[in-house]
Amino acid sequence: MTRVVISGTGLYKPEHVISNAELVASYNAYAALQNAQNADRIAAGEVEALPESSVEFVEKASGIRQRYVMHKAGILDPQRMRPHYEPRPDDQLSLMAEIGVAAARAALAQAGRQPQEVDAVICAASNMQRAYPAMAIEIQQALGAGGYGFDMNVACSSATFALEQAINAVRSGSAQRVLVVSPEITSAHQEWRDRDCHFIFGDVATALLVERDDGQPSSTPRWEVLGTRLATQFSNNIRNNAGFINRCEDTDPGARDKTFRQEGRKVFKEVVPIAAAHIESHLGSLGLKPADVRRYWLHQANEGMNQLVVRKLVGGSAGGDVAPLILDEFANTASAGSIIAFHLHRDDLRSGDVGVVCSFGAGYSVGSVVVRRV
Incomplete structure (x- = not known):
């Protein structure tokens, strides 16, 4: 082969960075504006007041401390709350x-x-x-x-x-x-x-x-692919309804369902066992055990989620040497997260060391790539 x-x-x-403090201040200003505009309806019980966010809430819920963005001002503008691109x-x-x-x-x-x-x-x-x-x-x-x-x-x-x-x-x-x-x-x-x-x-x-692999010496380390495995299981718990059919439905293009939304607790509960079982089964098909893996480069959505996946696999914890976290700096970057982890945290591994790149998310979907340093 x-x-x-x-x-x-x-x-x-x-180049642009948004800290949690900046983001929370912007969101809370937006919430205050909305609550003031809807004060009568809130008092009448017709709508609920928007709750405030906090840095403590964000970091406890996710482990995220900042994020890089292409356009900062529009996101932090309480009157806009989205990027602005020409x-x-x-x-x-x-x-x-x-x-x-x-x-x-x-x-x-x-x-x-x-x-x-x-x-x-x-x-x-x-x-x-x-x-x-x-x-x-x-x-x-x-x-x-x-x-x-x-x-x-x-x-x-x-x-x-x-x-x-x-x-x-x-x-x-x-x-x-x-x-x-x-x-x-x-x-x-x-x-x-x-x-x-x-x-x-x-x-x-x-x-x-x-x-x-042409067998020629390389000045940079290469990673042999030992195997790949993909799996999907339909779920509406992470969904975005934006699409080309929208204009034919005569619905509001700015409606809440036209951007990212999720049932976070359900996703956490359901995806963790799916991802852990997927990785273990994939490794088993290659004659490997989770403990044989030197490093896991996992999808970077939530610190707690990765902690549980790693605990199920090897009994350890995410972060540091076993399963490095980059979401504290980058936040959730969707499909790029596990690749960033691989990009930034692989140079210390030695020839023969085995690693797993694994992503999981909406669909549900999970994909794993088992590699070995040449």
Whole structure:
């Protein structure tokens, strides 16, 4: 069987940072405005007053302490509560493609490859800024890559699902090298006016280069792919109803269901056992046990969720050496989270060490990639 490796990763990080204190102050100002405007209805019991948020609530609920965003002022404006982007003409590189290209170039540089050596580009993200043409094809053109490109959306599992497609393409011989790019502008589909989720997301872009191992010495460490596994199970507990049918339904395009929403407690209760069982079963199919794994790079949605997944697998705790956390700095970056963890926390592993990249989220969906340092 063809040996496939991950030879490079890249990360694009926006320049703007929003701290929890800034975010909470903005949300509380918005809540105060709404409560003042609806004072009579609140007094009459027709609507409930919006509760305040707090830094303590945010950090206890998630472990998140800040997030990077593409546009800060609009999010923190109590009269707006969403980013503001100027529309771009069709002949200008789109926003998602722009940050995707930046991450892709970083991955190629790390791998010591040129864009012309790439045979395929997969753009894998939790949302796309347009229906067509595919973001991947725009990224492909901007890079100067060859072959083909296509988009994938499996919410927070998009990157691992795309990794399997990339790995299979290389194994089958249809491509020598495939870029998986995840430009996640989650701030644009986050609901900043909802106390239960206004702190969850951040913006970022990641990229990975998957290629056939040519057996030649490399100046940078490579990671052999031992196996991949994907699974889905339908659930409405994480949902976003924004789509092209909306305009035909004569509904409010700004309605609450047109942005991210979730039943957080249900998601926590149901996804943790699904993810832990998935990883253990996948490892077992490769003749491995959870204790054989040197590091877990898990989806970065919630600190408590990752703690439970790791406890079920190895009896330890997330963070530090076993399952590093990056959500305190980046927040939930959807499909990019586990890739950021892999990008930032792998250089200390030794040849032969085994690791698992695993993402899980809306769908429900879960994807795992077992790797070994060459």
